[in-house]
Amino acid sequence: MDGAFTAAFGLIASGDAALMQIIGLSLRVTLTAVAIASLIGLPLGAGLALARFPGRGAVIVLFNALMGLPPVVAGLLVYLMLSRSGPLGGLALLFTPTAMIVAQTILILPIVVSLTRSVVEDLWAEYRDQLRSLGASRLRAVPTLLWDGRVSLLTGILAGFGRASAEVGAVLIVGGNIAGHTRTMTTAITLETARGSLSLAVALGIILMGLTLALNAVAWGAGQWARGRLG
């Protein structure tokens, strides 16, 4: 382990171009997937919290269950869709960062939807009468409720980020771990483990955890700042 820590600091200090490229791609893929999943998942989750329709319970259970979707299964589904022999093969997206974003979005979306639904449901129960007295319909209440629950929602989004940045099963299948093109932190760790370079693999793991820690610290700080400013 000592060797791994030394190797981790050595790697960072050297500013190794390949490493920077891998870190950049990992962040780009995961943050984009988080952004897309949030753009879709926040309104969808809020809608699911407020709307009443037949089969709503089944949809809620389905999204809750999908939080447990194995990354390798999500990857396989996207692979079969995007393969040249699959229905979307003409798009030539397999083994590209875009394919990896699609797979990770599928992994994150259920988390964002389910947590948003839970948060918004609670807020609606609390503020329903107040919002109604102000003349807000359920639909009009959505932005207000989302904004009110932003700190809790941020936790849900961070959970989504954690799931995507940590997974290897999906990106390995749809990205192919191509050097300089679709190699991410997690697939590089898998590769170094396969090569028996365990200290380098752990060093990459330490760097990945450092990045995740930094991002969560920023998010937490932003949450505290928003709380302080806006009460």
Add this chain to the structure above:
Amino acid sequence: MPILRRAVLLGFASGAVLLAALPAAAQEFITVASTTSTENSGLFAHILPVFEDKTGIEVRIVAQGTGQALETGRRGDADVVFVHARAQEEQFVTEGYGVQRFDVMYNDFVLVGPSDDPAAVREAAAAADALAAIAEAEAPFASRGDDSGTHVAEMALWAAAGVEAEGEWYLSTGSGMGATLNTAAQVPAYALTDRGTWLSFENRGPLEIVFEGDEVLFNPYGVILVSPERHQHVKAEAGQAFIDWLLSEAGQEAIASFTINGEQLFFPNAG
């Protein structure tokens, strides 16, 4: 204020989406489905820059087991396959998925095992005898179990040894060469590995080579262009250029000049 902040957030989000949609550099590239033995040993990192400098064609390697690499080719998700399981390669061509198979190079398989050699494999005269001794002693053996070229070669050796490879001692890991060697080092167990992966493998633990040199351990690699008739999007011209280069004097020299600790890993044998 909240509305402004929401707009800013939305702006960040859509910026990120746009970033993702930006097209990659417009350089010409081909996708090659190959095996973990070639990629993990560092061979491609050694030879590809030479080819890319000469032609400007970027080669993207997807490293899989031979079975999976051929399946990638069958589905049309690669332009070229570069693998080692001759019978499967010939079937791939016969079925019309590949144009033609060319010999490129070979390396060999070695049997690694715990240095105290509980099954006395070192005394075996032939590879089949070595495996028979392992089965007889019921000494742990870690198998790829993943339909890779190495696994196919291992199954042929068990058949030649005339023993059923099953029982508590036979560990089918269902994973790549490196992962299987990691397992073998921990148990410790015997394992069949290609020499290239072994030479570049760092986590050996108590393992060392216990048997090598039998001709049946010869491990030839073939390269095949995926049929453009079967899959029209295949980059036949660039793919063929890569194959031609591999078979050319320059390509063969590049392969021969790849060494680890002064030891040559792959021996060119084209045409």
